[in-house]
Amino acid sequence: MPARKHREGADHEEWLAKKERFQFQAMVAREAVKQISGHTLMRLDEAAAFLSVTKKTLRELEKQSLPNWPQRVTLTPKVTGYRLKDLEALVDSGLAPAEPEVAE
Numbered sequence: 001m002p003a004r005k006h007r008e009g010a011d012h013e014e015w016l017a018k019k020e021r022f023q024f025q026a027m028v029a030r031e032a033v034k035q036i037s038g039h040t041l042m043r044l045d046e047a048a049a050f051l052s053v054t055k056k057t058l059r060e061l062e063k064q065s066l067p068n069w070p071q072r073v074t075l076t077p078k079v080t081g082y083r084l085k086d087l088e089a090l091v092d093s094g095l096a097p098a099e100p101e102v103a104e
Contacts (some may be wrong), residue, residue: 039084039085040083040084040085041073041075041082041084042081042082042083042087043079043081044058044059044080047081047082050084051087068089070082070083070087070089070090071086
């Protein structure tokens with residue numbers, strides 16, 4: 001299947017529908033895990049967005065071995081992430097990267 005930007009018409013609509021179904025399934029799965037275990041796992045891109053940094057910056061911060069930095073959780077060799085409660089604790093402790101200041 002061609003890349004997204006090359007899709008047109010019905011092919012593009014089908015791709016968008018698949019994307020929506022996948023996102024809905026991921027949300028349902030995340031909520032089910034949260035209800036069972038009380039934990040929500042955030043993938044690296046979601047964790048980076050939560051902390052307002054890039055994935056590269058997130059990896060660099062992880063390598064610095066800062067105190068209280070959350071450990072990455074590994075589900076499979078290719079699936080890793082952070083617990084939401086650990087990231088929230090990081091933000092509350094003040095160790096998270098500072099929000100960029102907006103000039104007014």
